[in-house]
Amino acid sequence: MLDCLGLDEQAERIYRLLLERPESDPSLLVENLGLSQTIVTAALTTLGELGLVERLPAGKVRPVHPAIAFPPLLAGARKALRAEEQRLHLAAAAAEELAAHAVRGAASATSDVQQNDGTAAALRCLEHITATAARRLDALAAAGPSPGITDPTDYTPIVEFAVSLAERGVHLRVIMLDSINYLTPLVAGAHRMRAAGVEIKTAPALPVWTLVVDGEYVVSAVDPDDHTRGSILVRTPGAVAAATDLFEHYWASATSLGGEEPGDGPAPLSRAQKQLLIMVANGSKDEAVARRFGVSTRTVRRMIAELYSLAGVSSRIQLVFRAAQLGWLDGSELDRV
Missing domain, CATH: 1.10.10.10 (Winged helix-like DNA-binding domain superfamily/Winged helix DNA-binding domain)
Structure with a gap:
C-alpha cells in the first residue's frame, strides 16, 4: 500500500x-x-x-509519528507524479507529431504511385489506411491473405483492421469468396466484421485484392498469386474510377453473407459448389481449383467429395454426367473458366 x-x-x-x-x-x-x-x-x-x-x-x-513523517514523503511523491505527468504530456505531443509526420511522408512519397515492395512495406500501407481512412472503404478480398499479412493461415489481423475502421465510423463494404464457408476461421471473422457494421457479400471468384479508400486512392496486390511481393497504391482519378467500377460490378452480383439472394428460387447447389462443379467439368486440376477458391488442395478434395455425395456418384466423370441429368450443368457452362 x-x-x-x-x-x-x-x-x-x-x-x-x-x-x-x-x-x-x-x-x-x-x-x-x-x-x-x-x-x-x-x-x-x-x-x-x-x-x-x-x-x-x-x-x-x-x-x-505518521502525522509528522508522512507529509514530506507525500509531497515528494506528488512532485514526482507531476514531473511524470509532464513527461507523459511531452511524450504524447511527440507521438502526435510523429503520426502527423508519417501521414505527410506517406502522402508525399509520390504524387500518383507508391510501390510497397514486400510484406513489411505492404503492412505499413495497411496501418496507414487504418489510421487515416475517414469516410469509406470498399474491398475485394480475393484468394489468399491480404498483402502485408505474413501468416496466410491467420485471418485475425485483417479482421482487426476492418473492425477498427468500422468502430471509427468508416463505412466498409467487403466482398469475400464464396469458399469462406469451407474455412471456419474466415466465417467467424466475417460474422465478427458484420457485427461491427461492415457490409459483407460473397462472390464465386475475385480477380485481385483491391482496396478503394475514400474515393481518393486504390491499393491492390502487385501479384494476385504472390502477395509477399507487396502492394501498389495509385492516386490517379482514372485508376480510382476503374477500381470503383470493378467493385460495383462485383457488388451488384454478389450474395449477402449468410445465404443466396432472394428472387431466383431455391438452387440445388450453392454458388461455390456450382463454380466448383464447372471447374471439375472443364478438367481443372486440384491445384487450379485451390488457387481460385483460396483454399488448400486437401480442402478441394473434401469439397469435391461433398459434390459426389450430393450427386450419388464416386468419380469426376460420373459427377459431370449426373450433374447434366440433374440440370446442374448445361453446355454453355463448359469451358467457361
Whole structure:
C-alpha cells in the first residue's frame, strides 16, 4: 500500500509494529515478525532514510509519528507524479507529431504511385489506411491473405483492421469468396466484421485484392498469386474510377453473407459448389481449383467429395454426367473458366 512512498512490505510491517511497541530493539522485531536479522536491519535502514524511525541509545529505535513523517514523503511523491505527468504530456505531443509526420511522408512519397515492395512495406500501407481512412472503404478480398499479412493461415489481423475502421465510423463494404464457408476461421471473422457494421457479400471468384479508400486512392496486390511481393497504391482519378467500377460490378452480383439472394428460387447447389462443379467439368486440376477458391488442395478434395455425395456418384466423370441429368450443368457452362 505504501510502496509508492518507498516502503516495501517488510518495512511497512516493521513500522506498524513499532507504532504499537515504541522503543523496541531489533531482536524484538525479529522475534515478533519472524523475519531474519538481515531483513530487519535493511528495513530499519530504509525507514531511517525515509524519516520514519529514529535511533535511540542501546540500539533501540522508535517510530516518528505518521502525522509528522508522512507529509514530506507525500509531497515528494506528488512532485514526482507531476514531473511524470509532464513527461507523459511531452511524450504524447511527440507521438502526435510523429503520426502527423508519417501521414505527410506517406502522402508525399509520390504524387500518383507508391510501390510497397514486400510484406513489411505492404503492412505499413495497411496501418496507414487504418489510421487515416475517414469516410469509406470498399474491398475485394480475393484468394489468399491480404498483402502485408505474413501468416496466410491467420485471418485475425485483417479482421482487426476492418473492425477498427468500422468502430471509427468508416463505412466498409467487403466482398469475400464464396469458399469462406469451407474455412471456419474466415466465417467467424466475417460474422465478427458484420457485427461491427461492415457490409459483407460473397462472390464465386475475385480477380485481385483491391482496396478503394475514400474515393481518393486504390491499393491492390502487385501479384494476385504472390502477395509477399507487396502492394501498389495509385492516386490517379482514372485508376480510382476503374477500381470503383470493378467493385460495383462485383457488388451488384454478389450474395449477402449468410445465404443466396432472394428472387431466383431455391438452387440445388450453392454458388461455390456450382463454380466448383464447372471447374471439375472443364478438367481443372486440384491445384487450379485451390488457387481460385483460396483454399488448400486437401480442402478441394473434401469439397469435391461433398459434390459426389450430393450427386450419388464416386468419380469426376460420373459427377459431370449426373450433374447434366440433374440440370446442374448445361453446355454453355463448359469451358467457361
